[in-house]
């Protein structure tokens with residue numbers, strides 16, 4: 001029997017909770033795993049020193065630690081397992097912006113939206129913008145190397161991480177990097193922890209790069225009767241231009257969003273693209289004009305452009321709410337497969353064929369300019385036979401992405417849900433190297449067991 005009072009006494013008053021009712025909300029993330037475990041305790045740390053205390057206690061008692069930011073993971077990365085300690089960063093929310101170095105020093109529990117707001121107060125911008133930006137933490141973003149809507153032009157989370165502090169599995173606090181734009185001293189360990197999904201260490205602080213505030217964007221929305229035409233348009237645009245957003249929704253998504261918003265989206269369209277340009281001055285309009293020509297050449301059924309910021313934002317918001325809108329239609333299995341841009345059409349059409357063949361509904365939305373799609377397989381959890389078909393389709397979509405030279409996850413992480421497919425994607429040599437690094441940094445395997453590594 002493990003004496004939690006010894007641990008609680010070394011932590012701030014009320015940091016540790018262990019009654020079942022209060023722990024319930026920390027068991028699941030947005031992947032909604034029905035098999036989520038029951039933690040031994042949830043610890044709401046307030047400092048890096050608290051994290052060290054928890055990790056040392058866990059190491060001494062060989063207890064698994066599941067690190068949790070805001071719990072918006074779609075891959076089961078922050079799902080509890082039986083007998084674990086859930087380490088919640090929700091109380092570590094400090095943000096300090098230094099406009100001179102154009103950096104923000106941020107504790108892991110701060111929300112992405114709050115970092116953006118703190119930067120905006122200095123006329124600066126933290127670009128990474130997952131659709132979940134209002135309800136996901138910076139720690140979770142760093143741990144998953146989160147992407148988002150503006151990544152097509154501005155890159156992903158790792159492009160904005162100059163340093164991290166991490167508590168490793170032996171309880172040491174290690175400071176890596178800092179507010180320096182160039183620094184090649186030693187191995188690039190900061191980048192090793194970005195995207196490591198809580199399996200190598202616990203991030204207690206990030207030093208983030210900020211850039212000047214984004215210019216107002218012009219927006220173009222185009223609909224297509226054929227999926228292939230929409231995908232060809234993406235390819236033609238990305239060959240010569242860098243729009244600041246290039247998003248895709250298929251018919252199932254359009255209809256799910258229209259059910260929520262009644263904004264008069266074309267329910268009959270096979271696909272819709274939402275595209276923005278934030279080029280300076282009249283260049284944004286010129287870029288949008290060129291994009292319009294490409295859309296029309298590829299048989300767009302309707303093209304609508306606006307430089308009204310609010311109107312543009314309404315379309316972006318429609319794309320942001322696509323996942324929750326589809327989630328209202330049933331239970332979902334959510335994928336995150338990505339391919340090189342020239343294969344985007346084969347992926348989207350292949351997913352359509354899998355959906356028909358397995359007789360399941362699949363809604364596809366995509367950060368199309370990155371080749372990163374989110375097929376959502378919608379099913380009725382009470383229908384066992386339908387669930388079985390949905391699970392088969394889930395595997396087939398990942399197999400298809402791999403066949404097309406793509407990845408099983410572009411931004412959500414392997415987590416628990418995609419762990420069984422990692423061996424199909426990585427070469428045996430790459431898999432062995434991953435395992436060597438894991439074994440070296442976490443020899444007891446206490447950090448997020450079952451995530452990425454089985």
Ligand SMILES: Cc1cc2nc3c(=O)[nH]c(=O)nc-3n(C[C@H](O)[C@H](O)[C@H](O)COP(=O)(O)OP(=O)(O)OC[C@H]3O[C@@H](n4cnc5c(N)ncnc54)[C@H](O)[C@@H]3O)c2cc1C
Pocket residue numbers: 029030066067068069070071072073074076077078089108129130131132135136137138139140141142143144145146147148149197198199201202203204323324411412448451
């Ligand atoms: C509607 C919706 C839309 C989304 N859109 C996007 C999108 O556009 N792009 C995108 O990339 N993701 C998206 N996501 C997924 C999710 O929001 C991201 O993966 C996000 O980065 C997770 O942050 P979190 O704070 O919720 O992390 P959590 O769910 O709490 O954790 C995620 C992973 O990070 C680890 N972790 C958390 N904090 C730390 C830490 N301090 N140190 C070490 N490990 C840690 C956890 O153990 C877990 O493995 C979306 C999710 C939803 C529900």
